[in-house]
Amino acid sequence: MNPTLKIFPQGGSIQVQKNILLIDALQEAGVNLISFCHKQGLCGKCFVEILRGKQPKPDIREKELLARKRLPGNFRLACLYRITKDLAVRIPEAARLSLMPVLKHGYRRTILPDPAVRKIVFAPSRPDLASPLSLSDQVRAYFPGLGKRASPDLLKNLAVHLDDPSGKATAIVYDGTEILDFEAADTAEQNFGLAIDIGTTTLAAELVNLNTGKTIDDATALNGQARFGADVISRITTVFQDPLKSEALRTAVLDSLKTMIEGMLEKHRIPARHVYEAAVAGNTAMNHLFLGSPVKTLAVSPYHAVFSALPPLPASETGLLMNQRGKVYVAPNIKSFVGGDIAAGLAAIDLAEQKGDFLFIDLGTNGEIVLKKGRQFTATSTAAGPAFEGMNISHGMLAVPGAVYKAEYADGLKLMTIGNRPALGICGTGLIDLISLFLERGVISPQGHITGREKKIGVRPNLFLTQKDVREVQLAAAAIKTGIRLLLGLHKLAVADLDGIYVAGAFGNYLNIPNSMRLGLLPRLARKKIIFVGNSSLAGAKALLVSRRERIRCERLAQKIRHVSLATDAAFQKTFIEALKFGAWT
Amino acid sequence: MNEDDLLKDMTRAIVEGDRDAAEALAKKAVALNLDLHEVVEKGYIPGIQKVGDLWERGDYFLPELITSAECMKAAMAVLRPALERARLADISQGRIVIGTIEGDIHDIGKNLVASMLAANGFEVTDLGADVKLERFVQSAQDVKADFICLSALLTTTMLGQRRFMDLLKERGLRPQFKVLVGGAPVNQKWADSIGADGYAENALAAVKLVKSLGRKR
Numbered sequence: 054m055n056p057t058l059k060i061f062p063q064g065g066s067i068q069v070q071k072n073i074l075l076i077d078a079l080q081e082a083g084v085n086l087i088s089f090c091h092k093q094g095l096c097g098k099c100f101v102e103i104l105r106g107k108q109p110k111p112d113i114r115e116k117e118l119l120a121r122k123r124l125p126g127n128f129r130l131a132c133l134y135r136i137t138k139d140l141a142v143r144i145p146e147a148a149r150l151s152l153m154p155v156l157k158h159g160y161r162r163t164i165l166p167d168p169a170v171r172k173i174v175f176a177p178s179r180p181d182l183a184s185p186l187s188l189s190d191q192v193r194a195y196f197p198g199l200g201k202r203a204s205p206d207l208l209k210n211l212a213v214h215l216d217d218p219s220g221k222a223t224a225i226v227y228d229g230t231e232i233l234d235f236e237a238a239d240t241a242e243q244n245f246g247l248a249i250d251i252g253t254t255t256l257a258a259e260l261v262n263l264n265t266g267k268t269i270d271d272a273t274a275l276n277g278q279a280r281f282g283a284d285v286i287s288r289i290t291t292v293f294q295d296p297l298k299s300e301a302l303r304t305a306v307l308d309s310l311k312t313m314i315e316g317m318l319e320k321h322r323i324p325a326r327h328v329y330e331a332a333v334a335g336n337t338a339m340n341h342l343f344l345g346s347p348v349k350t351l352a353v354s355p356y357h358a359v360f361s362a363l364p365p366l367p368a369s370e371t372g373l374l375m376n377q378r379g380k381v382y383v384a385p386n387i388k389s390f391v392g393g394d395i396a397a398g399l400a401a402i403d404l405a406e407q408k409g410d411f412l413f414i415d416l417g418t419n420g421e422i423v424l425k426k427g428r429q430f431t432a433t434s435t436a437a438g439p440a441f442e443g444m445n446i447s448h449g450m451l452a453v454p455g456a457v458y459k460a461e462y463a464d465g466l467k468l469m470t471i472g473n474r475p476a477l478g479i480c481g482t483g484l485i486d487l488i489s490l491f492l493e494r495g496v497i498s499p500q501g502h503i504t505g506r507e508k509k510i511g512v513r514p515n516l517f518l519t520q521k522d523v524r525e526v527q528l529a530a531a532a533i534k535t536g537i538r539l540l541l542g543l544h545k546l547a548v549a550d551l552d553g554i555y556v557a558g559a560f561g562n563y564l565n566i567p568n569s570m571r572l573g574l575l576p577r578l579a580r581k582k583i584i585f586v587g588n589s590s591l592a593g594a595k596a597l598l599v600s601r602r603e604r605i606r607c608e609r610l611a612q613k614i615r616h617v618s619l620a621t622d623a624a625f626q627k628t629f630i631e632a633l634k635f636g637a638w639t
Numbered sequence: 640m641n642e643d644d645l646l647k648d649m650t651r652a653i654v655e656g657d658r659d660a661a662e663a664l665a666k667k668a669v670a671l672n673l674d675l676h677e678v679v680e681k682g683y684i685p686g687i688q689k690v691g692d693l694w695e696r697g698d699y700f701l702p703e704l705i706t707s708a709e710c711m712k713a714a715m716a717v718l719r720p721a722l723e724r725a726r727l728a729d730i731s732q733g734r735i736v737i738g739t740i741e742g743d744i745h746d747i748g749k750n751l752v753a754s755m756l757a758a759n760g761f762e763v764t765d766l767g768a769d770v771k772l773e774r775f776v777q778s779a780q781d782v783k784a785d786f787i788c789l790s791a792l793l794t795t796t797m798l799g800q801r802r803f804m805d806l807l808k809e810r811g812l813r814p815q816f817k818v819l820v821g822g823a824p825v826n827q828k829w830a831d832s833i834g835a836d837g838y839a840e841n842a843l844a845a846v847k848l849v850k851s852l853g854r855k856r
Binding site for chain 2: 287521
């Protein structure tokens, strides 16, 4: 007969397997406990109160932890307790691990933090005549299985820390298999990581508490590589023509990231050495340039990448501002034009686990589209061009203060600008609103022709759209539309068959759905089936930072995604030309 | 219906992209035993020229351009055999070999240039995309081309245009062909720097350029 486990304060009881660890049984019941030491009985975070049932004698370390935490004698570490008989436990609030929301808005999903980096506090005894145990022997005794790998270099570092008056030291353990470093005193709470999205135009980062999975701060900046070219291809060309420039591009993005990271760390008085891991997500070219990998093959047919999934890299080899003994995890690339940013985005929304048929669209200069049909995944990319980022548009600009981001028609044209400033220009979402409104009012024909005699549409005295601007939007929208059409066609799916479309990218919630549909950028589908997920690359990077399980799942998914090239599809040109016409479609 | 009206209808069919009319009018011209040279020169060519003007004014865009080029193609398919029978085959404005350069699989732009050149009476050999430099040379020699047009959509593959120029010089073939370059990252400066004979920004500009450079013979 299996033992019964009662859990308080919420009540309820479950049958559990005999000899299961209490911490695992609780997890099965949906109660997740904090464990910095990966269930080794070392960190003392998972103490629970035994209300009824067997109370085995605490072992020597458990006893020491009980005393240090001044806990009553009926508390036990859930990671050392094996259930053999019926048991009732009470879970202290402090021991509970809270779920972390992955995306800020749009789509609710939470994950359980399970970081690779754990900090384990221990009290090495000073070697003296009475206990002549060497440091390495002590470490070995404390970290069975790990101690052997503690290098002389690490031990030297540990020896220095022994002078700390607290008599304690902290080991930084990676993935349960490697000691990264030792620190003086108890620094268990100082465990930080970075989630980084390397966009071609914009960089975004979050400083994260690895113990709890909570974001402490975030920062954005422009990618310093921009001075070598605005788009991916021109940056690749820079390296193509002069391989020595690879280092200059790498330094440029590292410098931008350094400023962002420094800003966050200084604000929260966190030293860089307490940042032990970073998870980085970028498109394939950005991932390559960040690591200084050759990019030549990315931009020449057959367009292949140097790497897809990588093991966590030593931080010292990447040049990121963080603990140099730490690790950097790079989100797996899917193909040369569908990168780690998309793999991370899919991880953020957990597309693999959803039932039904979905599209995931990342709207950017390179529009990436992933179709999930049942358990099949197919990805493609389509060159939308930079129109939606305000480039190549007479009065276009990035979504920064002063940009028109929204337009309405109600007793005349109403414009809304970012920061409520006087209108300086038009950003992507504003452009979509304006063209859609003019289309509805017949100022622009479905063919994209400005109908008035003057080939210019005034928006404000010094703000107008030209015929060429409208053409740029036609080209950008047609590229996305063609990608969607061909992917759906390939899988014999109709728009109406879709259970939902996830829209990622800088547009965030500002994209007006009815206007996007009137233009033909998005197909006509029930409003509630369109889900904006914002910067899903950054959200995914964070998920990959705080959860080892998410990494495994992400790498698995990236590997099974089939990639199709649109440009070689026989129907591409015809579909694209037809798609240039504005109008709702299904 | 007099001949003038017929020619005007032909022009209109091309401008409006009415393929059925373009084709039917061509058949009618053949049946009526009209001077087919004049039909091409005064009926159809003015149509495609008008399309070019409308494109330049921004009234027409890619779909209209392609539709008109297709109408032109349909009409010429009817007229060409009759012209050849009448030993008037030499309506060719010149021979052109065109393709997207090796390493590059993008070809919409190139296709557009090819069809506009064909619509304007040039004999076009389209080698497709990802074309090896050697194949351009071979094909140009085979068809005795006047022009070689190289398209590249990426800054990386654009470099192949320079290699092609070098290859022609190495083989001593440079004087035999006029080489034109195009593609999104290409500009006049680049064309000059690699010693090409010309650069065109779009399909219409390409037609003008080729006409202005004339045949070599």
